[in-house]
Amino acid sequence: xxxxxxxxxxxxxxxxxxxxxxxxxxxxxxxxxxxxxxxxxxxxxxxxxxxxxxxxxxxxxxxxxxxxxxxxxxxxxxxxxxxxxxxxxxxxxxxxxxxxxxxxxxxxxxxxxxxxxxxxxxxxxxxxxxxxxxxxxxxxxxxxxxxxxxxxxxxxxxxxxxxxxxxxxxxxxxxxxxxxxxxxxxxxxxxxxxxxxxxxxxxxxxxxxxxxxxxxxxxxxxxxxxxxxxxxxxxxxxxxxxxxxxxxxxxxxxxxxxxxxxxxxxxxxxxxxxxxxxxxxxxxxxxxxxxxxxxxxxxxxxxxxxxxxxxxxxxxxxxxxxxxxxxxxxxxxxxxxxxxxxxxxxxxxxxxxxxxxxxxxxxxxxxxxxxxxxxxxxxxxxxxxxxxxxxxxxxxxxxxxxxxxxxxxxxxxxxxxxxxxxxxxxxxxxxxxxxxxxxxxxxxxxxxxxxxxxxxxxxxx
Numbered sequence: 001x002x003x004x005x006x007x008x009x010x011x012x013x014x015x016x017x018x019x020x021x022x023x024x025x026x027x028x029x030x031x032x033x034x035x036x037x038x039x040x041x042x043x044x045x046x047x048x049x050x051x052x053x054x055x056x057x058x059x060x061x062x063x064x065x066x067x068x069x070x071x072x073x074x075x076x077x078x079x080x081x082x083x084x085x086x087x088x089x090x091x092x093x094x095x096x097x098x099x100x101x102x103x104x105x106x107x108x109x110x111x112x113x114x115x116x117x118x119x120x121x122x123x124x125x126x127x128x129x130x131x132x133x134x135x136x137x138x139x140x141x142x143x144x145x146x147x148x149x150x151x152x153x154x155x156x157x158x159x160x161x162x163x164x165x166x167x168x169x170x171x172x173x174x175x176x177x178x179x180x181x182x183x184x185x186x187x188x189x190x191x192x193x194x195x196x197x198x199x200x201x202x203x204x205x206x207x208x209x210x211x212x213x214x215x216x217x218x219x220x221x222x223x224x225x226x227x228x229x230x231x232x233x234x235x236x237x238x239x240x241x242x243x244x245x246x247x248x249x250x251x252x253x254x255x256x257x258x259x260x261x262x263x264x265x266x267x268x269x270x271x272x273x274x275x276x277x278x279x280x281x282x283x284x285x286x287x288x289x290x291x292x293x294x295x296x297x298x299x300x301x302x303x304x305x306x307x308x309x310x311x312x313x314x315x316x317x318x319x320x321x322x323x324x325x326x327x328x329x330x331x332x333x334x335x336x337x338x339x340x341x342x343x344x345x346x347x348x349x350x351x352x353x354x355x356x357x358x359x360x361x362x363x364x365x366x367x368x369x370x371x372x373x374x375x376x377x378x379x380x381x382x383x384x385x386x387x388x389x390x391x392x393x394x395x396x397x398x399x400x401x402x403x404x405x406x407x408x409x410x411x412x413x414x415x416x417x418x419x420x421x422x423x424x425x426x427x428x429x430x431x432x433x434x435x436x437x438x439x440x441x442x443x444x445x446x447x448x449x450x451x452x453x454x455x456x457x458x459x460x461x
Contacts, residue, residue: 039149085126219413
């Protein structure tokens, strides 16, 4: 904590006087999909213990083509360029359609109009697909057949004029829903696509359309890991990716989408055929909140102590109240319910406040456990959490267990990720990162390895 305070001080000493930075510590991040075992498209994996996604849609010439050439040779073979692909030479100097691919030789359907140098590259601009049904002008929902999986954030493309590659029109896909498979030996996947803008022309079924060749990754189900250094479940967390450009320039547009799966195999977010688009640092709150979590909140009145499975709140001896709380950064989502067990040694009242919502108050009778439900109602996002206790006795103590979700507990996550990146060594991204929302008692524990046997007990300092 001292080191974090020092970092906060250094930051605030270097920014403008009218600004202020506050650091809120949370648990250490976990790379939940460190080896990227899922499916990657128009990209490649690099790295060792933590793999990274890199664009793989830009290629070097073995020999630079000259004007009037109808073929050229790539320096290395690539699986991504196929017949009917659209390539951009330079890039962004000429568009051509691929007529055939023979090892590293690319044959195009029209002569090159200018000479290129060894510094120029070949960009795989668009990959072919087929329209599955007739598309009418003005449609924003279409059905296509694809060779590769499609994701939220991909870019659909089509030619306004079939013989004019410069008429290629692009529309972002807001939602991709997999409908099943097809009888085609190449375009095997059937998708329904919701588009951000309407189609501007009629397109017949089985017509050639395209998907922009942007890197994408589709994970297998990733199990939520345990809390660091323990076998205990991890509480609420944020979903993130560590990504960014490697060269100066504009940031590449990224789209992260997820499905979450509960203990029975049901979908909480998304479904079996589609993902739900989320921002980075998306809060996943469908997890139990460990009982020890309030130990790391700000304490205003009274004291706290830990037992192996519960936290004990004790009122102050003078004013006979207890109060602790924390700011929620980022703000918590709404419409959540948890079950919690409370036991007091003296009659008292306990209140849970999820600001700006009204307090939820419960009366506790000495020695009688109360199993109740606390809720974040639908409405405004939660900015602060507060727990306070009032009693007539100065020795009042209240023990509290874990907050267990009433409805669903997320156990696995699937995700897709698309980035509008081109070039070589221009961008990298990790896989899914899980960042605990609250600090946990794992930071107060340790493990021993001195050749002796222990009984799985716990040591607290």
